[in-house]
Each structure stands twice: as C-alpha cells, then as structure tokens.
Amino acid sequence: MDSHLGQTAEVALGPLMPELEPDAAPDATLWGDVVRKLRKDPRFIISAGLIVVFCAMGLVPRLFTGADPKSCDILNFAQRPSSGHWFGTDILGCDYYARVIYGARTSLIVGFVVSGFSVAIALTLGSLAGYFGGITDAVISRFADVWFSIPTILGAILLLELIHGGGPIIVALVLVLFGWPDLTRLVRASVLSGKERGYVRAARALGASDGEILFRHILPNGIAPIVVYAAYSVGAAIAGEAALTFLGVGLRLPTISWGLEISIAEGRISQDPHLLFFPALFLCLLVGAFVLLGETLRDALDPKVARRG
Amino acid sequence: MSRRYLIRRILIAFPVLIGTTLLIYAMAFALPGDPIRRLAGMHLISESTHREITQRYHLDDPFVVQYYEYLKGIAHGDLGETFTGQDVSSIIAERFPVTLKLTLGAFAVEIVLGLVAAFVAALRRATFIDSFVLVSTLVLITIPVFVLAFLAQLMIGVKLKWLPVAGLQHGWLGYVLPWLVLGVGSAAAVGRIARSNLLDNLNSEQIKAATARGLPRRRVLGAHVLKNALVPIVTILGLDLAALMGGAPITETIFNLPGLGQMLILGVRTENGPIVVGLVTLAAMIFIFTNLFVDLLCAYIDPRIRYG
Amino acid sequence: MVEPALPYAPAPQVVLEVDDLHVEFRTERGVLKAVDGVGYTLHRGEVLAILGESGSGKTVHARALLQILDSPPAFVTGGTAMMDDVDLLALDEHDMQGMRGEKISMLFQDPHTALDPVFTVGDQLVELLRTRRSLARRSARDVAADLLDKVGIADPRGRLDNFPHQLSGGIAQRVMVAMAIALDPVVLLADEPTSSLDVTVQAQVLELLQQLVAEMDMAMVLITHNLAVAVGLADRIAVMYSGKLMETGPAWEVYDDPQHPYTAALLRSIPGLDRRQDRLPAIKGAPPSLLRLPSGCVFHPRCPHVIQACKEVVPPLLEIGADRYSACIRVGEIDP
Numbered sequence: 001m002d003s004h005l006g007q008t009a010e011v012a013l014g015p016l017m018p019e020l021e022p023d024a025a026p027d028a029t030l031w032g033d034v035v036r037k038l039r040k041d042p043r044f045i046i047s048a049g050l051i052v053v054f055c056a057m058g059l060v061p062r063l064f065t066g067a068d069p070k071s072c073d074i075l076n077f078a079q080r081p082s083s084g085h086w087f088g089t090d091i092l093g094c095d096y097y098a099r100v101i102y103g104a105r106t107s108l109i110v111g112f113v114v115s116g117f118s119v120a121i122a123l124t125l126g127s128l129a130g131y132f133g134g135i136t137d138a139v140i141s142r143f144a145d146v147w148f149s150i151p152t153i154l155g156a157i158l159l160l161e162l163i164h165g166g167g168p169i170i171v172a173l174v175l176v177l178f179g180w181p182d183l184t185r186l187v188r189a190s191v192l193s194g195k196e197r198g199y200v201r202a203a204r205a206l207g208a209s210d211g212e213i214l215f216r217h218i219l220p221n222g223i224a225p226i227v228v229y230a231a232y233s234v235g236a237a238i239a240g241e242a243a244l245t246f247l248g249v250g251l252r253l254p255t256i257s258w259g260l261e262i263s264i265a266e267g268r269i270s271q272d273p274h275l276l277f278f279p280a281l282f283l284c285l286l287v288g289a290f291v292l293l294g295e296t297l298r299d300a301l302d303p304k305v306a307r308r309g
Numbered sequence: 310m311s312r313r314y315l316i317r318r319i320l321i322a323f324p325v326l327i328g329t330t331l332l333i334y335a336m337a338f339a340l341p342g343d344p345i346r347r348l349a350g351m352h353l354i355s356e357s358t359h360r361e362i363t364q365r366y367h368l369d370d371p372f373v374v375q376y377y378e379y380l381k382g383i384a385h386g387d388l389g390e391t392f393t394g395q396d397v398s399s400i401i402a403e404r405f406p407v408t409l410k411l412t413l414g415a416f417a418v419e420i421v422l423g424l425v426a427a428f429v430a431a432l433r434r435a436t437f438i439d440s441f442v443l444v445s446t447l448v449l450i451t452i453p454v455f456v457l458a459f460l461a462q463l464m465i466g467v468k469l470k471w472l473p474v475a476g477l478q479h480g481w482l483g484y485v486l487p488w489l490v491l492g493v494g495s496a497a498a499v500g501r502i503a504r505s506n507l508l509d510n511l512n513s514e515q516i517k518a519a520t521a522r523g524l525p526r527r528r529v530l531g532a533h534v535l536k537n538a539l540v541p542i543v544t545i546l547g548l549d550l551a552a553l554m555g556g557a558p559i560t561e562t563i564f565n566l567p568g569l570g571q572m573l574i575l576g577v578r579t580e581n582g583p584i585v586v587g588l589v590t591l592a593a594m595i596f597i598f599t600n601l602f603v604d605l606l607c608a609y610i611d612p613r614i615r616y617g
Numbered sequence: 618m619v620e621p622a623l624p625y626a627p628a629p630q631v632v633l634e635v636d637d638l639h640v641e642f643r644t645e646r647g648v649l650k651a652v653d654g655v656g657y658t659l660h661r662g663e664v665l666a667i668l669g670e671s672g673s674g675k676t677v678h679a680r681a682l683l684q685i686l687d688s689p690p691a692f693v694t695g696g697t698a699m700m701d702d703v704d705l706l707a708l709d710e711h712d713m714q715g716m717r718g719e720k721i722s723m724l725f726q727d728p729h730t731a732l733d734p735v736f737t738v739g740d741q742l743v744e745l746l747r748t749r750r751s752l753a754r755r756s757a758r759d760v761a762a763d764l765l766d767k768v769g770i771a772d773p774r775g776r777l778d779n780f781p782h783q784l785s786g787g788i789a790q791r792v793m794v795a796m797a798i799a800l801d802p803v804v805l806l807a808d809e810p811t812s813s814l815d816v817t818v819q820a821q822v823l824e825l826l827q828q829l830v831a832e833m834d835m836a837m838v839l840i841t842h843n844l845a846v847a848v849g850l851a852d853r854i855a856v857m858y859s860g861k862l863m864e865t866g867p868a869w870e871v872y873d874d875p876q877h878p879y880t881a882a883l884l885r886s887i888p889g890l891d892r893r894q895d896r897l898p899a900i901k902g903a904p905p906s907l908l909r910l911p912s913g914c915v916f917h918p919r920c921p922h923v924i925q926a927c928k929e930v931v932p933p934l935l936e937i938g939a940d941r942y943s944a945c946i947r948v949g950e951i952d953p
Binding site: 515525 | 710723727730731744799800
Binding site: 142143145146147149150151152153154155157158159161162235239242243246247248249262266269270273276280283284287288291292295 | 321324325328329331332333336337348447448450451452453454455456459462463467551552554555556558559562563573574577578580582585586588589592593596597600
C-alpha cells in the first residue's frame, strides 16, 4: 500500500530482518517468550481488544444495535446525536449509529481479504524467487517491480474506473493487485538470508527435499517480519478502501462504508460535524488498532528491542 | 562509481518501464469489451468518431503494434487526446506546476520534520521526548490523509481562521495546509524508520570501535552514524514518493488546488478515460525514474553496493 | 610450541591498576554478574593475557574500562581503574574521550564489524589524526601512510583508498591495529585480536603486536580463549572463569605448574601432538548460568578436587608466591 502504513516493508522492518542478526540460532522458546512479552504489553491488550470488539461488530452487529441501518425516515434527516439516536441521523434520516456499526463489517472484509491474499501471494512468489534464484527470481522480481511502480492508490483508481467499481471483494482484490509486490519482496529477502543459515545447509546435507527445507526451516524462522507486516497491511487496506470510496471510485451505495459516509459528510461539514466525526473516529480506531498491533508484534519479536527501547 | 553497477541498474529499469506502461495500456485496451466505449464511459460516441479513433490508435491492429505505436507516442510526449478533443499532454503541462509545488513542499515537510524528530528521539532514547515522538508518529500514520485534511480545514481554516480553507486565491498561503496534511503522514513514517535505524547504528560495533579509538562524539555522530543511516533513509524517501503521489489527488480535491491530482479525480468523475490513463502512466514513469536515481545515489554512498 | 616470553626486567612502571571491578547486566530475567571482583596491575612494556572461555567476563571488563558498554543493560557497580592517578571508571564522557586512543585504546575481534564500511581506510585514519592531533589533511595522510607501513601493510598509500570490504581479514586487522595505536596509547586492550583470522595470519598479527609492544613501550592486555596465544605472547597470565579470577602469575609458570584446578583442566583438555590420546579429556559439566551462580567457589560443580568447604566459602585470591595468586582454598594440598 502506498499509504504511510506500507512504507516498504523491508526498510520499515529492517531491524527485524534476519540478515541483520547473523547467527541468531532458532530459539525453541521464541514463541513462549513472545507470548509472555505480549501479555505484559498494555499496547497489545488495547489493540487486540479493539480488534476483537470491531470483529464482533462485523460479525454480529445486532450485539451493538437493534436499529436497522437501512430503515430511514427522511423527515428525521441530519439530526444531532440524541438519546434516541446516539450518533444522530444521516442526510437520509437513517440511524447513524447503526450505519457506523454496520460499516465495520465492510472495512474488516476488505482488510482481511487484502491481507490474506497478499500474504498468500507473497509467500508463494517470494519463496520461489528467494529460494530458487536465477531466472525464476529475475522474472518474478521484474514482474513485481512492474506492479510496484504504479502507486497503489493511483493504480486502484485507474482499474476501478475501468471496471466501473464493485463490491468490497472487488475493491479488496484491486488493492491486492497493486500491493502484493511489497510483502513479496519482504518474503524473498527473508528466504534469501534464511537459505544461507547453518541449519539449512545441515538439513540439505541430510537429504531434506526443497519443500521440507522451505516449509520446515526457512519460512518458520523468517516468519516474524511477515506477521508484523500482515498486521500493518490490514490497517493500510482499510484506510486505502476508505480513501478510494471517498474519492468516488471504491464502494458505492447501498454498501455501507465509512469512506462513503465521510464523503457525504464533506458537503455538510460545518453544519453537521457529527456526520464526519463518527465514521472518521471509527476508521481511525480500527486502522490504529492494527497499526498498534503491528508495533507490539514487532517489539515482541525483535530480539534487540531491549537496546532500542 | 563502478560502471558495471550503473549499467546494470539502468538495464533493469528499462524492462520495468516497458512493463509498467504495457500493463497500464493493457488495462485500458486489452480488457474484454470495447476499449473505446469503456474509456468514453457515459459519453456517446458516433460511429464516425469510433472509426476515426480506431484508426488513429491502431486499435484494429495486433496488440503489439498498438502498444508500439503508443510507446512511440509517449516518447514524443504525446499521451493522446481526451474525447473532447483536448490534448492530454498540454492539460498535464498546465496543471503540473501546482502539483509539483504541492509535492515539493510536502517532501520538505517530510524531510525536515521526519529527520529532526528521528534524530532527537534517537539521541534521547527512552526519555519523554522519545515517547512523545513515538506516540505522535503512530497517531499521524494512522489518521488517513482525507480525515487529517478535514480536521485541518475545520480547526485551522474555519475555527482559527489562520489559513485559507481551500483554493489559491491567497497565493502561497493556500499551499501551507496541504503541505502539512500531505507531508506529516510521510514525516511520521520516515521518522519512525529513521529513528530505529539511528538507534541500531548508535549501538553498533563499528561506532563503539570508532569511539574506542578516540574519535570525538561529534564526529562519530555527524559522520559515521549519519552516513550509515543514510542509505535506508534515502531509500525510504524515494519509496515514499508513491505515498505522496497517492495522497495528492485527495489533498488537491479537498483543498481545491488546480493540480494533476484534482484532474485525475475530475477525469474519473467525468468518466474521461484517456486523462486517467495518461496521468497514471506519468506517475508510474516518474516513480521509476526517481527510484532509479535513489538506487544510484545509494550506490554512491555505500561502496558495498557498487562493488559488492 | 612457541617460546615463552622473557619476564620483564625489574623496576617496571605501573600504567594501569584495576581493583575489584564489578559489572552487572540487569535483564528481564534477573541480574547477571558478568565481572565479579576482578583486579590486576599492568606495567609499562608488559603483556598480560586474560585467558578464559566465552562468558567469563573478559570482554566485558575491557569494555567497562573504556566506558563503551551498553548501559542499560550493563552497569559498572564497583571498583576502580587507576591510570595516571585518574579513575577511568569515574570519568565523565568528555574526559573519558580524552583518554581514549591516547592513553588507552582497544583492538576489536572482527575487523570487518569494527571498521566503518562506508568510509575508506584513509578517511578513517585521517579523521582520527585531524580531530585528535589537529593535523592538516595532507600531513595526516602522510602519517596515516606511515602507520600502515608500521603495521606491515604493503603499498600503504594505495591502501588508504581502499574500503574495508575490499581488504582481506589479515590486512583489515592490521588496519585496525594501525588505528588503535595511531595516537600512541600507553595501554592497548586487545580483545581476541586473532580469533577471526586464519591460523597462518594469526601468527603474523601476533608477531606484529609483540613487535609493536616492544617498539612503542606499550602495555597490552591480551584477551583470548586460546592458551597457545596467551603463552606465546604474554609475560603474565590471568585466568578468568564466570566473572572471577581463578589464577594469575608469570605465563611460563602458570603453564608449567598451574595452581588452580580450572587452569589445570584447561591445559589437560588441549590435544597434544606428542601424546597418544584415546579420549580428549574435557572438563565435565558446563559453565554455570551467570544468573544463578553456584555457592562458594564458582568452579566447584566441575572440580575434581571439590570438598564441602568449596561449596560454602568463596575463595579469595590467595598469594602463593612472588606475583603468584590462586583462588583455590585447597591450593598447596592438591596437585591440580
């Protein structure tokens, strides 16, 4: 993603990259240590907690509101927050609180689809490129460079304009299309450095197949930066969809999306600030939760964090 | 500098350039359906116009020929015409200065704020100021550009009335809010990465060794720590151009700046395909050249890259 | 077998006196005593080898003297290091910087991590000379070339324009030596200077160090885990284990007649070319975790001569002869 959240994985996660800690032997208790650190970290509790709440919002919105976001009374339009309507109503008279709650599902779908597909593609292509090198690497890398050269938002605008928009899944796939090279490069770098480790050579000498080496040795040990980036990328995707929808190329009505609500709110920003405030708040909270999660994961997984603080 | 590295790097950029323009072209013209109608969107095309366009852009010819003609056009600065007969290249030339000013200003904000914050935080690790930098950069990265833009407009433009809410009627002042809004997110991202790089450098063996042999701290920081941190910082600045380019349409639209970003959105809203294609192609080309430059710069800074 | 170094002639001037040095690491899992009461005296022109395995605290103590430990997590919690009537451990950063390079300097183990890869060899030498000796660029370059020549590098002027990654291990280490002695220090702390080198190159670098010590009337603390290196170069040896001193004395004497079970065990574990051995006698057990040191004598769990008292009493460093010390309560009664 070329929002600031993407900020090219390799550079952002540099300190975490395997090549910078030359001979750190795989620690059998790494995950034990990680879980311990996470549990003690208030930032993790906050971000994970927020994400759980939002997921609940997405899966079971009824838990949060009994109102129907689609039943709108036009006579009630643009009301300020009140006891009847916690977040007020929007310009069509729909309960805004319900609309904001239901908007969570859309954002989460986009976020997880983008992250899921990106990770899948990145693990596949990145491993192939890093492990086999040579022509495979050259072809995959150049192919990735081509997609990478088109800034994500711009490319998404172009493609969505050409196919005249779509639902959350389509938008998500478009974002994947322009965002996959970043994580792929990260996986490739991880595999490249993992390939040279002592235990990999030992495994090879003992006759392990390529697949075994890749899946049982290289990838598990290089997984840390990928996990961190995956967390960031969910946040980036959600922000990206909101931006695209805001610009008019992403989701359209009747899909409920925070980006849509913000773009509608733009016109009435001084009269009805509540129309902007609530979806913007939720958007920032959800994106922030994933970014914070990424941060805490990175600190928990980075062996040098004691020094860096 | 090693000529081999220079040549190799440029040679890599070339197929990427071709590939990217090909990709954009393919998206516009090779997707199933009639490309002309698709690019025209809601505008009606008469049969004769259709035929004329087909002929001019060689759309009946094999794809390779089409693409070749298209490339030839680009090399001559011809990015085609919109359906209203305007020349895409001249529209771009007209609006380019605004976007350039916006991007350069945002870039300046990014470098100054980002690097100053990084240095201060790294040198004062684990103090209040470090925590402040960490928290504030996290917040700034999280807030999407358009939300930040609205906040800025509301707070500073409407409530405080310090700066114009939108437009360029007040001259340069109209750029200040957009610079800040577009640049501050990048500054936060760059700042975090730079800070962590600096911290790693500050504790590295080579810095210890330089200190141990008696090199004064000022020199250690100003030369060794700095230069070693430079490569990742320069790299991230180059890559962040994509974020600036992606944020420009949003910023220009909200602040009503007559630049290329606004043109892009207008093009989308009026279903003006050729403009959108032209602008995205331009953006991609600029990005490729910028990163080529960044790579060469890094090779100049770090001898291991060019001799390695 | 390398010839033993001749003991230094009488009336030596004391250049460094370390007394009761304590360094601890405060980690999440507890406090780790890396250096626990180490002390020694160093004389001008003398080579003192600090011999120990990894984790013995030998490197940490050297870095503590130069105040280049990462603090946190490391903290110097006690002791003094007197040089020129000044306590190195108590100096503030500004004064310490004045001492570094000029009075006390350090040689690192891996030249490629210790040299800055983005500057040429010449740049790194010249900057040192210009900032500390206020030399003009041209004269600094001349001095730099002389230094490279002094450490036995061929084509010194040409080398000035090389980058560290272009140098072989041996040459890079010589460059490091040049940088360490550039300001004519009184004391040189050589931290495993040859451990990252090939054996043939090792010998050359050691020879170089020996030569420089004699030429420049420097004192050197040679930190190593390699007994042959220690005996080959040093006038005196101090054996460290788990942060404490086990035994000290003239090199040849310690080698020939060890007075501590640990030293003796170390000597026995070296395979000899002149003996037939079916099994390499390794010291049984493993060094203890520095977080949970054994009671009494730190070596007692692995010592073949252990008695009950060893588990209860921390043995002090007992003087057992002229310039001869051992931290074993059973010294004299047993043949280690």
